[in-house]
Amino acid sequence: MLERLREIVGTAHVLTGADMAGYDADWSGHKRGTPLAVVRPGTTQEVAAIVKLANETGTPIVPQAGNTGLTDATEAGGAILLSVGRMNRIREVRASSRIAIVEAGAILSSIHDAVAEHGLIFPLYFGARGSAMIGGALSTNAGGSNVLRYGNTRDLCLGIEAVMPNGDIVDLMRQLHKDNSGYDLRHLLIGAEGTLGIITAAVLKLHPAPLATATAMVAVPRVADALDLLNRLQQETGGAVQAFEYMPRAYMETYLELSPAHREPFEGRHDVNILVEVGAIAPRDATPDASGQIPIAAHLEEVLGALFEEEAILAAVVAQNEAQRSEMWARREAAAEVITLHEPYADRDIAVPVDRMQEFVDAVAAIIARLDPGARDVSVAHLGDGNMHLGVFPTRPDAALCTEIGNAVEDAALALGGSFSAEHGIGLSKQPSMIRYKSPTALAAMRAIKAALDPNGIMNPGKVLPPV
Amino acid sequence: MLERLREIVGTAHVLTGADMAGYDADWSGHKRGTPLAVVRPGTTQEVAAIVKLANETGTPIVPQAGNTGLTDATEAGGAILLSVGRMNRIREVRASSRIAIVEAGAILSSIHDAVAEHGLIFPLYFGARGSAMIGGALSTNAGGSNVLRYGNTRDLCLGIEAVMPNGDIVDLMRQLHKDNSGYDLRHLLIGAEGTLGIITAAVLKLHPAPLATATAMVAVPRVADALDLLNRLQQETGGAVQAFEYMPRAYMETYLELSPAHREPFEGRHDVNILVEVGAIAPRDATPDASGQIPIAAHLEEVLGALFEEEAILAAVVAQNEAQRSEMWARREAAAEVITLHEPYADRDIAVPVDRMQEFVDAVAAIIARLDPGARDVSVAHLGDGNMHLGVFPTRPDAALCTEIGNAVEDAALALGGSFSAEHGIGLSKQPSMIRYKSPTALAAMRAIKAALDPNGIMNPGKVLPPV
Numbered sequence: 001m002l003e004r005l006r007e008i009v010g011t012a013h014v015l016t017g018a019d020m021a022g023y024d025a026d027w028s029g030h031k032r033g034t035p036l037a038v039v040r041p042g043t044t045q046e047v048a049a050i051v052k053l054a055n056e057t058g059t060p061i062v063p064q065a066g067n068t069g070l071t072d073a074t075e076a077g078g079a080i081l082l083s084v085g086r087m088n089r090i091r092e093v094r095a096s097s098r099i100a101i102v103e104a105g106a107i108l109s110s111i112h113d114a115v116a117e118h119g120l121i122f123p124l125y126f127g128a129r130g131s132a133m134i135g136g137a138l139s140t141n142a143g144g145s146n147v148l149r150y151g152n153t154r155d156l157c158l159g160i161e162a163v164m165p166n167g168d169i170v171d172l173m174r175q176l177h178k179d180n181s182g183y184d185l186r187h188l189l190i191g192a193e194g195t196l197g198i199i200t201a202a203v204l205k206l207h208p209a210p211l212a213t214a215t216a217m218v219a220v221p222r223v224a225d226a227l228d229l230l231n232r233l234q235q236e237t238g239g240a241v242q243a244f245e246y247m248p249r250a251y252m253e254t255y256l257e258l259s260p261a262h263r264e265p266f267e268g269r270h271d272v273n274i275l276v277e278v279g280a281i282a283p284r285d286a287t288p289d290a291s292g293q294i295p296i297a298a299h300l301e302e303v304l305g306a307l308f309e310e311e312a313i314l315a316a317v318v319a320q321n322e323a324q325r326s327e328m329w330a331r332r333e334a335a336a337e338v339i340t341l342h343e344p345y346a347d348r349d350i351a352v353p354v355d356r357m358q359e360f361v362d363a364v365a366a367i368i369a370r371l372d373p374g375a376r377d378v379s380v381a382h383l384g385d386g387n388m389h390l391g392v393f394p395t396r397p398d399a400a401l402c403t404e405i406g407n408a409v410e411d412a413a414l415a416l417g418g419s420f421s422a423e424h425g426i427g428l429s430k431q432p433s434m435i436r437y438k439s440p441t442a443l444a445a446m447r448a449i450k451a452a453l454d455p456n457g458i459m460n461p462g463k464v465l466p467p468v
Numbered sequence: 469m470l471e472r473l474r475e476i477v478g479t480a481h482v483l484t485g486a487d488m489a490g491y492d493a494d495w496s497g498h499k500r501g502t503p504l505a506v507v508r509p510g511t512t513q514e515v516a517a518i519v520k521l522a523n524e525t526g527t528p529i530v531p532q533a534g535n536t537g538l539t540d541a542t543e544a545g546g547a548i549l550l551s552v553g554r555m556n557r558i559r560e561v562r563a564s565s566r567i568a569i570v571e572a573g574a575i576l577s578s579i580h581d582a583v584a585e586h587g588l589i590f591p592l593y594f595g596a597r598g599s600a601m602i603g604g605a606l607s608t609n610a611g612g613s614n615v616l617r618y619g620n621t622r623d624l625c626l627g628i629e630a631v632m633p634n635g636d637i638v639d640l641m642r643q644l645h646k647d648n649s650g651y652d653l654r655h656l657l658i659g660a661e662g663t664l665g666i667i668t669a670a671v672l673k674l675h676p677a678p679l680a681t682a683t684a685m686v687a688v689p690r691v692a693d694a695l696d697l698l699n700r701l702q703q704e705t706g707g708a709v710q711a712f713e714y715m716p717r718a719y720m721e722t723y724l725e726l727s728p729a730h731r732e733p734f735e736g737r738h739d740v741n742i743l744v745e746v747g748a749i750a751p752r753d754a755t756p757d758a759s760g761q762i763p764i765a766a767h768l769e770e771v772l773g774a775l776f777e778e779e780a781i782l783a784a785v786v787a788q789n790e791a792q793r794s795e796m797w798a799r800r801e802a803a804a805e806v807i808t809l810h811e812p813y814a815d816r817d818i819a820v821p822v823d824r825m826q827e828f829v830d831a832v833a834a835i836i837a838r839l840d841p842g843a844r845d846v847s848v849a850h851l852g853d854g855n856m857h858l859g860v861f862p863t864r865p866d867a868a869l870c871t872e873i874g875n876a877v878e879d880a881a882l883a884l885g886g887s888f889s890a891e892h893g894i895g896l897s898k899q900p901s902m903i904r905y906k907s908p909t910a911l912a913a914m915r916a917i918k919a920a921l922d923p924n925g926i927m928n929p930g931k932v933l934p935p936v
Contacts, residue, residue: 178890385646
């Protein structure tokens with residue numbers, strides 16, 4: 001097997017033993033099963049040859065991109081671990097039609113840089129953007145901080161190229177905004193976490209870069225008030241809100257614990273703290289007026305001022321310069337550090353309908369009061385998407401208690417019509433939730449599709465779909 | 469069979485013989501095959517019982533919604549024709565979270581009316597909106613005039629409920645903006661034209677209604693100039709363009725033929741005529757200034773004025789009132805009448821990358837010059853989507869020539885990376901194009917999915933996928 005893999009990609013690109021370090025662990029360094037080998041193809045044709053070999057020999061194969069996932073979706077014990085990292089070219093940026101053509105191993109921040117030269121953005125932003133690769137983002141349908149305005153990864157992709165489990169290359173690299181010619185295989189493969197094939201390239205949709213942004217921290221009494229704030233801001237600005245991030249009091253306090261250099265956003269402390277950012281796309285919202293004011297920032301200050309007068313908000317601070325803006329974002333982007341600061345912790349990736357977030361937050365408080373009064377809730381949320389990243393520190397180091405809290409929170413979310421996986425996917429670590437919650441009829445349809453496209457079960461086995 | 473169907477839905481809702489009139493013909497009255505019966509279930513449970521019966525007895529079953537499709541996708545000779553028309557409730561409109569929950573038989577214009585009360589729009593607009601039903605729009609992933617700003621039907625749907633080919637009800641009625649819990653069955657069923665199951669209900673995404681619109685007719689020298697115009701308008705208005713419709717000179721002339729009451733948009737005649745509409749979402753773009761001017765209209769006039777000075781456009785007229793706006797839209801919405809005015813005609817539903825539209829128009833002109841110089845090209849296009857509805861009247865009544873022209877145009881589109889079906893779907897009538905153009909590997913994957921979910925081949929057989 002190793003010999004045949006070396007023939008396909010060259011000796012230098014088949015790694016074994018200690019050379020597999022990094023590939024066989026998650027981002028936090030936690031070791032997983034040992035792969036048969038790490039194979040680093042350089043072209044789609046090489047990916048196809050490897051998959052064909054795996055299919056013919058019944059060898060499991062696990063694709064990996066930036067290895068920044070949070071669900072152990074690229075655990076590859078005993079399998080060929082196929083890294084797309086060498087296939088990292090940004091083949092083309094076409095400004096006039098606002099598309100970029102990229103290979104699966106292109107790192108998000110490289111794509112950001114490449115399109116910035118054209119005054120454009122690829123609006124997929126999250127903490128790991130410096131190492132996450134587009135192939136992985138597509139395979140998990142990643143979300144992030146700008147989904148409110150621009151959608152999830154699947155909404156930012158016009159076309160893909162993929163190698164199917166039998167080694168066939170499927171070319172769906174459409175640069176089209178409309179194409180109704182058969183089943184949408186693109187949307188099926190996006191979010192399938194490499195269990196139905198390996199995405200090797202993509203046509204991405206770009207957007208004009210905001211000409212100016214205005215960023216603020218706002219405190220409101222309750223989460224429901226935050227949603228009123230969001231609706232009011234969207235209405236006043238014509239939908240210009242590009243981020244709307246929730247941080248509770250305990251999150252802010254834990255963040256301050258991390259470093260004495262961190263500053264508080266407001267003079268007093270508040271329960272519901274919101275980071276809001278609006279972006280100007282039209283020149284007249286971004287062109288300074290006679291007094292040097294940027295209209296979109298002035299407008300945000302004006303709306304927040306009116307809301308303060310109405311007593312709809314408790315406090316507000318608008319960033320006056322890039323340093324202040326960075327400080328606001330640093331607070332939010334520390335979430336991965338904050339939520340994992342004290343082990344063990346309960347963490348989940350929850351979605352609920354946007355207008356049921358207050359009920360959900362109340363339910364989480366009730367669960368904590370019932371199971372471990374005094375536990376600290378440092379959850380953050382992409383509030384405009386109804387997506388909360390739960391983080392709870394129990395009062396005692398009890399992993400079973402963490403699981404109990406996490407499960408109770410998922411129960412509460414599902415009771416509100418929610419989901420146990422908003423943007424992280426299923427991988428291995430969410431299998432228990434798939435088993436608990438996913439409708440048997442939906443699972444049956446998914447299993448039928450999996451069996452039809454991957455009859456030998458070689459593609460990332462054991463991920464997404466729980467064993468029957 | 470009829471007896472068992474009557475037991476499920478009641479005698480009144482099983483139609484046979486002459487009572488099937490309308491259901492067994494397309495919108496133009498053209499008769500298709502004779503169904504076994506037309507069955508009109510009133511609930512999802514009844515749909516499930518009918519499908520289960522069909523599956524057990526191996527009886528073909530064809531779902532039908534508003535019967536406004538253009539590809540004979542609901543041809544039902546010898547099959548149970550299942551009409552969702554009685555399942556037409558708009559169950560809920562939730563303004564604060566901007567969603568509507570509707571049944572498959574809800575007519576688009578009823579949905580438009582129901583959400584308008586809340587200051588919202590469901591932005592799926594096309595000519596047949598007074599009879600097209602949402603179930604059909606989802607099944608074909610319909611497009612229309614506002615795709616540029618709001619996307620296709622699939623982009624306007626958060627969740628669906630569907631009856632699978634085995635009679636299982638799959639509840640994917642999520643009101644969530646993020647849900648990564650397994651394969652996206654919703655996107656698989658949307659656009660599958662009822663061949664993988666029957667969509668019975670949906671959660672729709674709503675948008676704020678524009679507070680004001682400004683509509684104009686603009687003439688430019690070439691199609692490439694129209695794209696420059698679009699990019700310039702998008703840039704100046706921050707993406708407020710909601711429609712950008714192309715009509716060539718011959719289209720305008722044929723429209724004038726239809727009725728002497730019709731008026732010309734400009735004093736002179738031009739080759740490339742554009743209907744452009746911008747919509748204000750923010751209050752300050754829609755609030756009249758001291759002189760009574762609506763800012764968005766003033767801004768459009770100003771931008772067009774500057775472009776005229778630059779000689780980038782040849783002529784422009786901005787609608788001064790609702791009557792003038794209606795006149796502009798009537799001209800565009802007559803397309804179905806115009807393109808079918810003289811039989812026989814060549815018609816196709818083409819997509820190309822937006823920035824290759826000029827090349828495509830040139831290719832069409834070359835094809836006409838080669839095959840039938842003097843043929844009249846009355847094609848219209850959703851230019852901002854790269855979607856042309858080809859319409860060509862040959863100089864002689866020769867159906868074979870029409871097919872030859874149509875096929876040559878599809879060849880040209882595909883050579884530019886385009887599609888032979890932008891928004892109408894495949895049904896029966898696009899089968900020859902599926903056979904000619906669709907990649908064998910993509911077709912193989914689609915066939916595997918079809919066989920897995922519908923092993924007895926009962927769901928709308930013969931549609932979408934060509935016979936092996």
